[in-house]
Amino acid sequence: MAALSRERAVAVIGSGAMGAGIAQVAAVAGYTVCLYDTRPDAVAKAISDIAAALNKLVARQRMDAVACAVAIARLRAAVTPADVAGAGLVVEAIVENLEAKRALFAQLEGIVADDCILATNTSSISVTAIAAGLRVPGRLVGMHFFNPVPLMALCEVVSGLATDAAVAQTVYDTAAAWGKNPVHAKSTPGFIVNRVARPFYAEGWRLLSEQAADAATIDAVMREAGGFRMGPFELMDLIGHDVNFAVTQSVFNAYFGDPRFTPSVLQQEMVNAGFLGRKAGRGCYRYDDGAATPQAQSEAPQPKPEYVSYTIEQGMASHAVGGAVADALAARLRAAGIAISHRTTPETIRHAGPHDDAPAFHCSGAAVYLTDGRSATQRARDNNHPDTVLFDLALDYAAARRIAIARSDQCAPAACDAVVGLLQAAGFIVTRLDDVPGMAVMRTVAMLANEAADAVNQGVCSAAAADIAMQKGVNYPRGPLAWADAVGIEHVVRVLANLAASYGEDRYRVSPLLRRKQAGGGRFHE
Structure with a gap:
């Protein structure tokens, strides 16, 4: 397969923010673009706005002046739907309404050639439902861009039940030729990103x-x-x-x-x-003039503890559940000049209770663990260790500015203060969360990975597509499945299982694919 030939025009129906953005990227990529809207003045404004946006790029030396002029010259205003008859690809970007989209595509089928590809920019409506009733439903595909289109790299290429595979691949290649990162997806609610x-x-x-x-x-x-x-x-x-x-x-x-x-x-x-x-002017924050910016909670400065040890399980080290993450935090502590006594427990030794709670840091009587989805209070009871403090996941412990902790209800204030002092000595701003299961980053990442795994398990997309979509579509710092690999799939499964046990809700059920990866010792990205 290959991208749509530049000898064929691209038509964009709808000249709002999304339609204008799509027209801009197609024109910059070398395609003649016919832009149509039921409001001719809206088309004129869209073309004017595109020209202004491209000229700004020239002023900032991010685009060549000649290339800018040529791209603007490729934009055409279609006066009637019949003006798009010669297009090889029509991209619809009208109101998010199923009946309106169906009516438009039915009208287009009587105008364009049989080899013209019809694409919908819908973000939430079933591509299968939009194509139903068309004479040639196989040529309709989802081409879901993200706003603002010129800046956002992702394009979800969404196949309905009737979409021809060759059509989907041509649109995928065309999106790539437009400078986007396309991913294939199946038409299911929310596609990948949403x-x-x-x-x-x-x-x-x-x-x-x-x-x-x-x-x-x-x-x-x-x-x-x-x-x-x-x-x-x-x-x-x-x-x-x-x-x-x-x-x-x-x-x-x-x-x-x-x-x-x-x-x-x-x-x-x-x-x-x-x-x-x-x-x-108001949401979770206030935006009216003079509104104060709320400050995040941070723990008051505490002295560094005199003694710190790091306990891992003999023969396992970073292979232990959560060990790679704990090792990363230990490296940050050492880099800050904090002396850590390294202790190893025999494989046969376990803390009281059914859980293996190595690795752990110890200072001033506090046992410090990476959260595993239990509350600190529950973990303190399970381990028969009242002075329990948990730390949250971070993307990169070496560079993170802040770290969150939670202490058990049984924990003595002095023991928690020692942990705060330890982390502050390593350069962290320390935030204490109330003792909720899974804390903040860990439970969110685990649930993102779980949802991505379910999408892969159900054939919505590949693992690579899921991660690309979340990084390019919503700017996540790491793909959810790559993050599961980094944290350790076994630990992610444990977090989800403990969340499910804590809440008693099906909301936190573990994806069968995560269970399978755990059982097989596999990863999403080898």
Whole structure:
């Protein structure tokens, strides 16, 4: 297969932000573009806006002036739908309404040639449903771009039940020729990104509703420890809570009420109040003039403990569950000049209870573990060690600015303070979350990996496509499945299983594919 020939024109129907963006990238890539809208003035404005955007790139020396002029010259205003008759590809970017899209494509079938590919930019409607009733349903495919189209690299190429594989591949190659990172996906609710991303928001709402911390603190932990560009609450404020809540409801309903996608009552209240985010001047944060920026919680300075040890299981080291992550934190401590006594326990020795809780750090009587989905209080009881402190996952312990901890209800304040002092001595800003299972970054990453694994297991996409989609479509710092590999699939499964046990909800059920990888000792990316 190959991309659509540049001798064939591309038609874009709908000249809003998405349609104009699609027209821009196609024209820059060398295609003649016919832009049509039922409002001729909207087409004229879109072409003018595209020209202004390209000229700004020239001014910033990010585009050649000649290339800019040529790209602008490739843009044509279609006066009637009949003007797109010669197109080899028509991309629809109209209102997100099934009947409107069906009516448009039925009209186009009577205008364009039989070899013209029809593409829909829908973000949530079934591609199979849009194609139903067409004379040639096999030539309709999803071509889902992300806003703003010129800047966002991802394009989900979505095949419905009737989509011809050759058509999907041509659109995939064409998107690549336009400079995008395309991924193949099957037409299921949410496709890849809008499905896999749901836990990023949902777990944030859970943490807030259970008073783990306030929104500003959770956002700071997700940014400064998890490596995400924005935390869930500031991102939802940017998207708009009405939009984000509607997508969550749509996915929840499309999966027949699967608890994994349950909307948040707190977010419903935000929508009911009209606190829609930046566009309303208020959301999880206030945006009116003079509004104070809320500060994330940080622990007060504490002295460094005199003695620190790091205990691992004999013969296993970083192969132990969570060991690679704990090793990374130990490396940060050592790099900061903190002397750590290294202790190894025999393989046969276990703490009280059914869980293997090596590796662990010990200082001033506190036992410090990577969270495994249990609360610190539960873990303290299971291990018969009251002074238990947990630390959260970080994208890169060597570079992370912040780290989150949680202490058991039984933990003595002095023991927790010693852990705070230890982490502060390594250069971390330390944030203490209330003792909720799985903490913040770990439970979110585990659920993102779980959803991505289920998408792969159900044939929606490949593992590589899932990770590319989340990195290029929503700027995640690492693909969810690559993150599961890095943390250790066995540990991710343990976190999910412990979350399920803590909450008693099917929401945290473990994907069969994660279980399979765990059992086989495999990885998603070899």
